[in-house]
Structures are given as structure tokens and as C-alpha cells.
Amino acid sequence: MTSTVAPSGPAPAAPDAVDLGLPVVGSLSPSRAGDFMQCPLQYRLRTIDRLPQAPSPAATRGTVVHAVLERLFDLPAAERTPTAAAALLEPEWERLQAAEPEVAGMFAGEDDLAAWLVSARGLLDAYFTLEDPRRLEPARREELVEHVLPGGLRLRGIVDRLDVAPDGAVRVVDYKTGRAPGEAFEGKVLFQMKFYALVLWRTTGRVPALLQLMYLGGSSSQGPEVLRYSPDERDLVATERKLLALWEAIERATQRRDFPPRVSRLCDWCDHKALCPAFGGTPPPWPERVPGPEEPLPHQRRAVERAVAQGAERLPQQG
């Protein structure tokens, strides 16, 4: 079993080269695992057919707000104010447009863009109602974590923030720019956090003390809120089993070329509804070649490259 990246103690080198040691036969991230659990056909269209997803204002706002919150901690503690965060917003938006020019086409005009920037600013203001970044010194930000399970399934994800207490206790923090789910869906969102906790546990030998989801968009009944959960080893063993079972199901579906649609209210946000048989569409023919685990989706590759680049930029400060 092989892992990369440790969350606590002296900062390790940026993961600019990943030596996994074991042959990797499959790869799962929290979002790919979530895709398959939500709808096998959606997983197929995104991960096997590699159909592009059009940028959306909501997802792009999430990317920019995450980037601002990541950069905010580059500032000296006393300067991490709402005004400073707001000042980072447009530069991060410009940086994203330079990297992904297609995002600029999402807006009908200047007013549309201005309203979107105001909504992003609102999420940043919401962040400051949940915690005071002047009192925090994160150990790691935008951290690429990965671990290969015996058998060759690679688990990989990017953690928004890791805080380490003086006694070594680790808090895993994830920012959510959408609305908080109702109680019925909490298990689903915690699954992503348990995924990270499992990788960190297997990597460092220590179970993270706390998983913290920060919902900047609030919920239908209240404003911004925080969801906290303390995992234990049993939880994480169960998560590992679930991921292995999920991978088996994906392999079986791949062999049979059988990824059925699973209709839910989330279909309204599915990019590929027009190709879905549940809505009268026809999926593309099965591809000649199923992409291997070392071929990340374009947006995953960009996210990993960003995490590596940001880790490298931070190294002089960490040293």
C-alpha cells in the first residue's frame, strides 16, 4: 500500500513528482465516486466518454471563491479582512479566465458579470461570519492527497484546508459555496470528507480529529453554517470497504458496458440530459478505448496542477 503527502508536522515537499510504487488499476476521487453513486450513466458520460461539461456560473463562482480563500492565507494574519478578501476577487477571476478562457462566455454582458461578482463577494462575506482567519494558521491549503489501496485502487483528492493543533490533532476543512443539504443528504456530503479522512489516516497513521464543512451559501432555512463530524477508525474502515465495493461495481459495469441512468431531482442540473435514455436521448457509442486511471479528466488535471503549483509557490514561506 502506498501513499503520498502527509498533513501534519513540518511541511513536506510539494508533490511535484508522485511515485506510487504499486501498479494503479483504478482511480477514484470523491466526485467520481459521487457521480457513480448518484447515477451510473452520468459517471460513464463524464469519466469514460469524457464528454465536456459546460462551465456554469455557480461552479465557476465556487472555483474563484475557493481560490480567494486559499490566497487569503498568504496575507499576514492581521490583514485577512473582508476588504482584503474582496480585493482578491477580481484578480482571481482574471487568473481563471487566463487559464480557462471559455468561462468568460458564460455572461450575457457587463451587468450579468457584475451581478455574479457581487454574489461571489456575498459568499466571501458569509465566510467571515463563520470564522476569523486572523486567528488561524492553516498547515496546508489546496492539498493533493492520495493513497493506493492494496489491489491497486488509487484514492485521490484535493483538500481545501488542513489545520493542525499544537497536540497534532488534524482538522479537515472544506468550503462549500452551494447551499447546505437537508439532514437526509448529510451522509452523502460527509462521504466526501470521510474519503479525505481515510486517505489521511492511511497516509499518516492518525485519524483526523474533525471534519468541517463550511456552507457559505447557507441553507433554505438559515444563513451560512458549519457541519462538523468526528470520524473514528470504524467509520473509515467502512468508507474503505464502500469504496472498494464501488470500484468493483464500476469494473463490472465497464465489462458489461452497462451504466443505467438513475433519475433524481439532480437530473435538472445534468449537462448530458439530452443524451439520457430516461429523457428520450441516446448515449454515444461505447468508446473504442476506456481511458486508464492515469488519464485524469481535463478539469481534474487542471485542479491537480493548480494544487501542485500553489504548493510550490508556498514552499519558500514554509521553509
Ligand code: SF4
Ligand atoms: S439526466 Fe439524470 S438519469 Fe440521465 S444521465 Fe443525467 S443524472 Fe443520470
